[in-house]
Amino acid sequence: MSETVIHTEKLSKRFGDFVAVDALSFSVRGGEIFGFLGANGAGKTTAIRMLTGLLAPTSGSATVAGFDLYTSSEQIKRNIGYMSQRFSLYDDLTVRENIRFFAGIYGLSGKVIKEKTSSLLETLGLVEVADARLASLPLGWKQKLAFSVAILHEPKIVFLDEPTGGVDPVTRRRFWDMIYEASERGLTIFVTTHYMDEAEYCDRLCIMVNGRAAVLDTPEAMKRHYGAESMNEVFLHLARGKQAE
Amino acid sequence: MKEALLAEGVGKRFGAVNALQDITFAVGEGELFGIIGADGAGKTTLFRILTTLLLPDEGSAEVLGLDVERSWREIRRRIGYMPGRFSLYPDLSVEENLRFFATVFGTTVEKNYELIREIYSQLEPFKTRRAGKLSGGMKQKLALSCALVHRPALLFLDEPTTGVDAVSRSEFWQMLRRLKEQGITILVSTPYMDEAGLCDRIAFMQEGGVLAIDSPAGITALFGKQLFAIRHTQTWQLITALRSSPNASSVYAFGSAVHYTDKRSALRADELLADLQAKGFEGAEVRQIEPGIEDTFMALMEKRTEAAHE
Numbered sequence: 040m041s042e043t044v045i046h047t048e049k050l051s052k053r054f055g056d057f058v059a060v061d062a063l064s065f066s067v068r069g070g071e072i073f074g075f076l077g078a079n080g081a082g083k084t085t086a087i088r089m090l091t092g093l094l095a096p097t098s099g100s101a102t103v104a105g106f107d108l109y110t111s112s113e114q115i116k117r118n119i120g121y122m123s124q125r126f127s128l129y130d131d132l133t134v135r136e137n138i139r140f141f142a143g144i145y146g147l148s149g150k151v152i153k154e155k156t157s158s159l160l161e162t163l164g165l166v167e168v169a170d171a172r173l174a175s176l177p178l179g180w181k182q183k184l185a186f187s188v189a190i191l192h193e194p195k196i197v198f199l200d201e202p203t204g205g206v207d208p209v210t211r212r213r214f215w216d217m218i219y220e221a222s223e224r225g226l227t228i229f230v231t232t233h234y235m236d237e238a239e240y241c242d243r244l245c246i247m248v249n250g251r252a253a254v255l256d257t258p259e260a261m262k263r264h265y266g267a268e269s270m271n272e273v274f275l276h277l278a279r280g281k282q283a284e
Numbered sequence: 285m286k287e288a289l290l291a292e293g294v295g296k297r298f299g300a301v302n303a304l305q306d307i308t309f310a311v312g313e314g315e316l317f318g319i320i321g322a323d324g325a326g327k328t329t330l331f332r333i334l335t336t337l338l339l340p341d342e343g344s345a346e347v348l349g350l351d352v353e354r355s356w357r358e359i360r361r362r363i364g365y366m367p368g369r370f371s372l373y374p375d376l377s378v379e380e381n382l383r384f385f386a387t388v389f390g391t392t393v394e395k396n397y398e399l400i401r402e403i404y405s406q407l408e409p410f411k412t413r414r415a416g417k418l419s420g421g422m423k424q425k426l427a428l429s430c431a432l433v434h435r436p437a438l439l440f441l442d443e444p445t446t447g448v449d450a451v452s453r454s455e456f457w458q459m460l461r462r463l464k465e466q467g468i469t470i471l472v473s474t475p476y477m478d479e480a481g482l483c484d485r486i487a488f489m490q491e492g493g494v495l496a497i498d499s500p501a502g503i504t505a506l507f508g509k510q511l512f513a514i515r516h517t518q519t520w521q522l523i524t525a526l527r528s529s530p531n532a533s534s535v536y537a538f539g540s541a542v543h544y545t546d547k548r549s550a551l552r553a554d555e556l557l558a559d560l561q562a563k564g565f566e567g568a569e570v571r572q573i574e575p576g577i578e579d580t581f582m583a584l585m586e587k588r589t590e591a592a593h594e
Contacts, residue, residue, distance in 0.1 A: 077449070078449040078450075078451050078452065079419065079420045079421060079447075079448065079449045079452065080419050080420070080421075081449075178322070178323065178324060201447070204446070204447060205322060205323035205446060205475045206322055206323065206475070207321070207322030207325075207475075207490070207581075207585065208322075208477060208578050208581055208582050208585075209536075209582050209585050209586070210322070212536050212537055215537060216523075219520040219523075223520065233447065233448070233449055233450065234476075235450055235539075236537075236538060236539040239539040239540040240537060258540065259540070262540075269539060269540075270539070271450060271478075274450050274451070275450060275451055275454065278450070279451050
C-alpha cells in the first residue's frame with residue numbers, strides 16, 4: 040500500500056449562509072489518477088482552492104503532500120504542481136523563457152534550471168523551437184510543455200483543472216498519454232474534466248453534488264452500482280435535478 | 285430545400301495566420317447545423333463573418349438570401365447571435381437585459397414571449413438579480429433568451445456549451461431541438477463531439493478548413509475501416525502493447541475501451557483476441573463496432589496531417 044498524498048476529513052467551506060463544500064472526506068494514494076467531477080457550482084473549484092492552499096477551510100482537516108492545510112499552506116504550494124486550461128504558460132515568452140520562469144518561481148537553483156531545461160527540451164523534442172515564442176507553437180506542444188513545467192520541481196502531486204477543455208480529440212488523448220506515463224512513474228494526478236470519457240481513464244472518481252461527495256469509487260464500480268453503460272449515464276443520473284441554482 | 289445560409293470560398297487572414305481557407309457550405313431553412321472543431325479551428329472567425337461583424341478577404345456569403353457585405357444592416361435585424369463569451373450587461377438585471385435587447389430590435393418581450401417562455405420561465409424567479417451575479421447555466425439561458433427576443437429567422441450560437449457540465453449541456457440541446465421545431469434555423473458551434481450527433485448536419489473544421497460536411501450517419505460512413513473496441517483491466521498497458529504492434533494503424537483510448545484499427549483487412553475479432561492473449565492480456569474483450577463521430581473526426585484529422593507531411 041503506497042503512501043497517502045491527500046487526506047481530508049469533513050473538510051468544509053462556508054461563504055456566509057452558503058455551504059460551498061460540505062464535510063468532504065477522502066484519501067488519494069501515491070501514483071493514483073483521481074478524477075474530481077461535478078456539475079458547475081457543485082463545489083469543485085472551492086475544494087481545489089482549499090487543497091492547493093489558496094483558501095482557508097471553515098472546518099474539518101486535511102493534509103496534502105504531507106503538510107497540514109491550516110498550518111503549512113505555503114509548503115503545500117511549493118510541493119504541488121498545478122495546471123489549468125486558462126492559466127498555464129506565457130504566450131509572449133519563448134519556450135526556454137517559460138521553463139526558466141516557472142523553475143525560478145519554484146525556487147530551483149540556476150544550475151538545476153539549466154540541466155532541467157536541456158533535458159526537458161530534449162525529451163519533448165523542442166530543441167529546435169526553444170527560442171521561438173510560445174504563441175507560434177501548435178496547441179498539442181504547448182499542452183505537453185505546460186504539463187512538464189507544472190511538474191518540473193518534482194512534486195508528489197499535480198492538480199489538473201480542466202486541462203483539456205476545447206482541445207481536439209487527438210490532442211486530448213495525447214495529453215492523457217502523458218498523464219498515464221507520469222502516473223506510472225509514481226506521480227499522483229488530481230484531475231477535473233467535463234469530458235465523461237476522460238472520467239473512465241481515472242483510477243478512482245469523486246462526484247460532487249451540492250458541495251458533498253455523492254459517490255467515491257472506481258468508474259467500474261460506479262457503473263455497476265447504477266447499472267449504467269458509461270460514466271456519462273452515471274453523471275447524469277447523479278447530478279440531474281439536484282442542482283440548486 | 286431553400287437555403288438560409290450560403291458560404292462560397294470564404295477566406296480570412298490575420299497577418300501571417302490563415303484563419304479560414306475556402307469555406308464552402310450551405311444551411312437549409314429549418315436545419316440544425318453544427319460546426320464541430322477544437323479551439324483555434326476557425327469557428328469564431330467564421331461566425332463573425334456570417335453575422336456581418338468581420339469582412340471576408342476572399343469569397344462571399346449570403347445569410348437569408350442577403351449578401352453579408354452589402355446587406356449587413358438588414359441581416360443584423362433578422363438574425364440572433366449568442367457569442368462565445370458572455371456579453372450581456374452584468375450591471376443590468378435579468379429583466380432589464382431582456383427588455384434592452386427587445387427595445388434595440390424594435391419589439392417587446394411580450395410580443396415574442398411564446399418563443400422564449402420555456403427558457404425564460406426558469407429565470408423569472410431571479411428576474412431582479414443582476415446578470416453578472418448569475419450562475420454559468422443561468423447566464424447561458426439569459427443569453428439565449430436575449431438572442432431570441434426579436435424572433436430571428438436564423439440563430440447563431442458560438443460554443444454555447446463550452447465549459448458547461450454534462451447535465452446543463454444535455455438540457456441546452458433539448459432546448460435547441462424545440463426551437464428548431466418552431467421553424468428557427470440554427471447554426472451552432474461546439475468542441476464536443478458527442479453534441480455533433482444531435483445536429484441534422486455537421487461540418488468538421490480543423491485549422492481553418494472544412495474536413496467534411498454531412499449528416500451524422502453520412503460522416504461516420506466516411507470512416508471506411510474495421511474498428512474494434514478492446515477492453516482489459518490494464519488499459520494503459522493494453523494501449524502501449526497495441527501501439528508497439530507492427531500491424532496497428534490507430535490506437536485511441538475511448539472511455540473504458542481502446543478503439544483500434546489494424547493495417548490488415550477482413551480481420552476477425554477472435555484473431556485479435558488470440559494475439560492479445562498470446563501477449564499476456566488474459567481476460568481481454570474484443571468486439572468489432574460501428575465507428576462514431578469522434579472516431580471519424582480523428583481519422584480525418586490524421587489523414588489531413590499525413591497528407592500535409594507528404
